[in-house]
Amino acid sequence: MRFAVTRACGGGGGRARVGALYIGGCTTAPIETPSLLISTRKGLPTFVSRDHLATLPTPDSLLLHVSPLHFLDCPSSKTISNIGGLHRMLGLHEHFFVAAPRDSLESLPESEGTNKLGASFETPCGRRLVIKPSAYVEKIASLKPNLWASMADEVPAWVSEKRNKTSVDRTLRWLDECLALDPASGKTMLGVVVGGSNIEERKHCAIEVATRNVPGFWIGGFGLGENVEERSALLNAVTDNLPEEKVRFISGLSLPEEVLQGVASGIDLFDSTYIYHLTLGGFALIFPFKILDHNNLDFQLDDTVGDRTKINLRATIYRKDTTPIVANCSCFTCQNHTRAYINHLLNVHEMLAHILLEIHNTHHYLGFFRAMREAIKGGKFDLFRHRFIESRRIHLTSAVLCS
Amino acid sequence: MCCVKQQRAGVTPPCCLPLPEVNKLGSEVFMTAEELPTPREDAAERACSTTYSEKSLYHRSVLPPTSTEHRKYIICLWVNFELPDCTIKGLTNNQLEEIGCQIILGNTYHLALRPGAELIDDLGGLHKFMNWKRALLTDSGGFQMVSLLHLADITEQGVTFQSPVDAKPMLLTPEESIQIQNKIGADIIMALDDVVKTTITGPRIEEAMYRTLRWIDRCIAVTIFVIFHVISWAHSRTAHKRPDEQNLFGIVQGGLDPVLRVNAILIKAIISRDICVRGMVDRNLPGYAIGGLSGGEDKDSFWRVVAQCTAALPEDKPRYVMGVGYPLDIVVCSALGADMYDCVYPTRTARFGTALIPEGLLKLKNQAMANDERPIDPTCLCMVCKNYTRAYLHCIVTKDPMGSQLVSYHNLSYMMRLSKDLHTSIVEGRFPEYGDFIFLIICLYRVFYVCSSLGVISQSGFAMQWRLLVLTSPPAVLRNNRGLAKRNMIDEKLNKTN
Numbered sequence: 001m002r003f004a005v006t007r008a009c010g011g012g013g014g015r016a017r018v019g020a021l022y023i024g025g026c027t028t029a030p031i032e033t034p035s036l037l038i039s040t041r042k043g044l045p046t047f048v049s050r051d052h053l054a055t056l057p058t059p060d061s062l063l064l065h066v067s068p069l070h071f072l073d074c075p076s077s078k079t080i081s082n083i084g085g086l087h088r089m090l091g092l093h094e095h096f097f098v099a100a101p102r103d104s105l106e107s108l109p110e111s112e113g114t115n116k117l118g119a120s121f122e123t124p125c126g127r128r129l130v131i132k133p134s135a136y137v138e139k140i141a142s143l144k145p146n147l148w149a150s151m152a153d154e155v156p157a158w159v160s161e162k163r164n165k166t167s168v169d170r171t172l173r174w175l176d177e178c179l180a181l182d183p184a185s186g187k188t189m190l191g192v193v194v195g196g197s198n199i200e201e202r203k204h205c206a207i208e209v210a211t212r213n214v215p216g217f218w219i220g221g222f223g224l225g226e227n228v229e230e231r232s233a234l235l236n237a238v239t240d241n242l243p244e245e246k247v248r249f250i251s252g253l254s255l256p257e258e259v260l261q262g263v264a265s266g267i268d269l270f271d272s273t274y275i276y277h278l279t280l281g282g283f284a285l286i287f288p289f290k291i292l293d294h295n296n297l298d299f300q301l302d303d304t305v306g307d308r309t310k311i312n313l314r315a316t317i318y319r320k321d322t323t324p325i326v327a328n329c330s331c332f333t334c335q336n337h338t339r340a341y342i343n344h345l346l347n348v349h350e351m352l353a354h355i356l357l358e359i360h361n362t363h364h365y366l367g368f369f370r371a372m373r374e375a376i377k378g379g380k381f382d383l384f385r386h387r388f389i390e391s392r393r394i395h396l397t398s399a400v401l402c403s
Numbered sequence: 404m405c406c407v408k409q410q411r412a413g414v415t416p417p418c419c420l421p422l423p424e425v426n427k428l429g430s431e432v433f434m435t436a437e438e439l440p441t442p443r444e445d446a447a448e449r450a451c452s453t454t455y456s457e458k459s460l461y462h463r464s465v466l467p468p469t470s471t472e473h474r475k476y477i478i479c480l481w482v483n484f485e486l487p488d489c490t491i492k493g494l495t496n497n498q499l500e501e502i503g504c505q506i507i508l509g510n511t512y513h514l515a516l517r518p519g520a521e522l523i524d525d526l527g528g529l530h531k532f533m534n535w536k537r538a539l540l541t542d543s544g545g546f547q548m549v550s551l552l553h554l555a556d557i558t559e560q561g562v563t564f565q566s567p568v569d570a571k572p573m574l575l576t577p578e579e580s581i582q583i584q585n586k587i588g589a590d591i592i593m594a595l596d597d598v599v600k601t602t603i604t605g606p607r608i609e610e611a612m613y614r615t616l617r618w619i620d621r622c623i624a625v626t627i628f629v630i631f632h633v634i635s636w637a638h639s640r641t642a643h644k645r646p647d648e649q650n651l652f653g654i655v656q657g658g659l660d661p662v663l664r665v666n667a668i669l670i671k672a673i674i675s676r677d678i679c680v681r682g683m684v685d686r687n688l689p690g691y692a693i694g695g696l697s698g699g700e701d702k703d704s705f706w707r708v709v710a711q712c713t714a715a716l717p718e719d720k721p722r723y724v725m726g727v728g729y730p731l732d733i734v735v736c737s738a739l740g741a742d743m744y745d746c747v748y749p750t751r752t753a754r755f756g757t758a759l760i761p762e763g764l765l766k767l768k769n770q771a772m773a774n775d776e777r778p779i780d781p782t783c784l785c786m787v788c789k790n791y792t793r794a795y796l797h798c799i800v801t802k803d804p805m806g807s808q809l810v811s812y813h814n815l816s817y818m819m820r821l822s823k824d825l826h827t828s829i830v831e832g833r834f835p836e837y838g839d840f841i842f843l844i845i846c847l848y849r850v851f852y853v854c855s856s857l858g859v860i861s862q863s864g865f866a867m868q869w870r871l872l873v874l875t876s877p878p879a880v881l882r883n884n885r886g887l888a889k890r891n892m893i894d895e896k897l898n899k900t901n
Contacts, residue, residue: 041803041805042795042798042799042803042805044799044805045805046803046804046805047804047805047808049498049805049808049809049812050786050790051497051498051501051786052495071798073798074773074794074797074798075773075774075794075795075797075798076773076774078774079773079774079776079794082776083776083792083794083795089791089792089794089795090790090791090795091789091790091791319518319522320522320525320526322526332495332497336495336496336497336534337533337534338526338532338534340518340522340526340532341532341533341534344517344518344532347517347518348517350492351492351493351804351807351808352492352493352494352495354804355493355495355808356495
């Protein structure tokens with residue numbers, strides 16, 4: 001794995017940047033950042049099987065997030081090593097797996113249960129458990145992901161200063177433990193930065209982690225109840241103290257606005273639960289990418305069931321709608337099926353609806369990241385961000401006025 | 404009408420003449436790999452299917468007693484079921500095409516309920532609605548008289564169902580059923596039949612049988628009229644409006660012999676089937692279905708009924724055994740001369756964590772699978788077997804949506820491979836002769852049921868009965884060249900478990 005920043009100072013006060021992630025041996029074309037880590041459940045996207053994963057745009061869709069905690073019960077570490085690691089077990093030989101314990105869906109950090117021995121999580125099998133660094137590294141060794149984050153004690157924003165300080169200390173200690181335990185001595189390890197909602201702790205943690213010999217960083221502790229207005233300052237405090245040339249991952253920022261906020265602070269990769277939540281709710285993303293081409297923000301309220309970024313396909317107005325979700329979209333869903341069909345599938349609770357929606361939403365969200373990269377390259381990131389947020393806001397205002 | 408259909412399938416019509424060589428449903432469905440048309444050509448050919456040709460060459464294992472020629476027969480065809488809601492659960496259309504599904508089944512009752520026949524018609528038919536370019540079959544809704552009996556009220560006029568969605572009554576008459584199926588626009592449509600639970604006895608069976616005959620007349624009476632006199636005003640009065648596009652299949656009903664020892668009932672049952680079969684044959688339909696089976700009857704009665712019907716049905720028409728889906732049943736029915744089957748079994752059992760393999764069933768939830776690094780079936784070439792191990796599937800089946808998707812994919816591939824194997828073994832003359840098979844069937848079913856009643860499931864998660872099938876049967880399920888290797892493998896496993 002090699003990372004290089006190709007275009008910096010694109011916006012966001014000079015922090016937004018475009019990078020290239022060269023994933024050794026997998027493919028020749030680099031993956032451009034900012035990009036999305038597709039969230040998975042036991043290594044595979046919730047509904048999209050490997051043959052449909054291949055229809056998504058490459059190389060963007062090659063990045064997958066995996067949580068080692070999903071494999072705690074089974075298969076055993078020995079079986080996974082015998083099969084030959086994640087790539088072989090999942091039949092995704094070309095893909096690039098980034099492992100981190102938290103998946104923001106099922107494996108959530110449980111700060112009250114965490115003690116000095118290990119971090120506590122809610123697991124998919126419904127129980128809380130404390131996982132020690134040694135057990136974690138052993139699981140990682142069998143899974144063989146391309147990159148993995150060290151263990152972290154993530155705390156929500158409302159904990160006391162003292163607890164927050166402890167979490168930073170523990171995370172740093174576990175980082176060193178993981179480094180010592182890792183047979184590859186941290187070649188594929190990401191150092192975790194925590195610090196809750198305290199700017200000083202964030203800075204301290206970032207400076208400390210930056211001194212370790214790791215190829216990249218995983219910024220944890222976001223999306224856990226912190227104030228959105230304060231978030232930019234916190235993010236900047238972290239990214240300002242991390243070396244420019246290393247890759248930065250973040251967990252917990254998933255809405256488009258949050259992603260834009262993260263990119264403005266110089267984050268490269270996002271794990272996103274947005275697609276999953278949209279898909280389960282029957283929503284399809286429809287927002288236009290080329291918002292920079294339109295000079296006027298003349299948004300009309302053309303339908304009553306969307307907010308201009310997504311539509312609710314359960315709505316009755318799509319019952320006889322024979323158009324694809326997004327005209328000109330090249331994804332499998334839009335090429336083959338109509339809104340009416342998906343509306344019907346949702347009405348009768350068929351799994352195929354979710355399969356089709358997840359394909360489309362992933363495809364569309366990857367497109368959003370691509371548009372964002374183009375904007376940074378063209379030096380128009382701030383305008384892009386402004387337009388995108390404004391278009392949603394205008395819609396919401398007019399919706400309120402109409403009602 | 405022909406042209407309309409071709410445009411619907413997205414193909415420019417080369418000509419509007421019917422193509423007698425390809426219009427037989429069965430041969431279209433099960434051609435060997437090199438003959439297999441591409442989906443688009445297939446659609447064009449399908450669109451041209453109008454009548455059944457005299458020259459049809461059915462591959463069946465059963466030589467009809469009157470036949471003097473030495474032809475080898477059977478078509479074996481697997482109709483995928485589970486389409487009540489316009490989808491094979493958990494699989495996308497291109498995956499189905501990849502597996503090799505040529506025809507899938509929808510259900511009139513469920514489709515009429517949601518999304519509604521009007522809507523499907525407005526959007527251009529079911530093919531277009533679900534973007535399925537191959538063949539479709541719709542069942543008449545008769546089966547719901549059994550499955551939703553508590554919501555149904557059956558009279559001579561038709562069936563009144565109470566809608567499970569909004570509790571409104573919905574009258575399904577034979578004419579109504581055909582009209583709905585016309586709107587849905589499947590390639591094969593079924594006549595409404597009066598289905599009774601197979602396990603009941605008495606005069607109700609006879610009533611159902613005669614009613615089925617009366618209802619089929621209501622379905623087809625005007626259809627024949629249209630074929631011979633294409634008069635536009637008649638169209639509005641016909642029950643079956645698209646006889647040149649859609650093939651109406653009649654369903655043979657009647658009881659079975661529930662208690663073999665009670666001769667009187669047995670004779671009555673056999674006679675009632677016979678009357679129904681004769682009645683159907685007299686009506687000269689494009690194809691025939693054998694209904695009222697697979698509702699919990701014992702297998703001895705089951706195969707006898709299938710044998711009785713296939714013997715009486717015309718040789719040049721497809722024969723479709725409804726609701727049959729266990730692999731063993733398909734082997735048996737094919738031996739008895741049936742051509743088409745449908746069942747939810749492969750996908751439903753997949754969602755409950757059971758995979759189908761040549762040796763039988765593989766219960767993926769079994770603890771023995773937790774550390775098994777082999778694919779589901781090492782001899783299978785499907786996407787799932789090439790990529791995933793039993794150990795991985797063990798931890799996702801019944802928990803994650805992906806688990807049902809992957810195992811359903813495998814199970815359907817298995818069913819398609821089984822039908823293909825049956826087909827080739829018959830074409831190549833490797834299928835056992837009829838006389839031998841009757842004996843074999845009895846043996847197989849006996850072994851099967853003794854084992855299942857004992858609940859013999861070995862440590863490794865295999866169900867024993869299928870292993871015995873492999874050991875005892877001629878290699879109908881297996882390709883010849885692999886038989887020996889498999890037998891060795893199984894012997895090894897038996898030794899291990901011992």
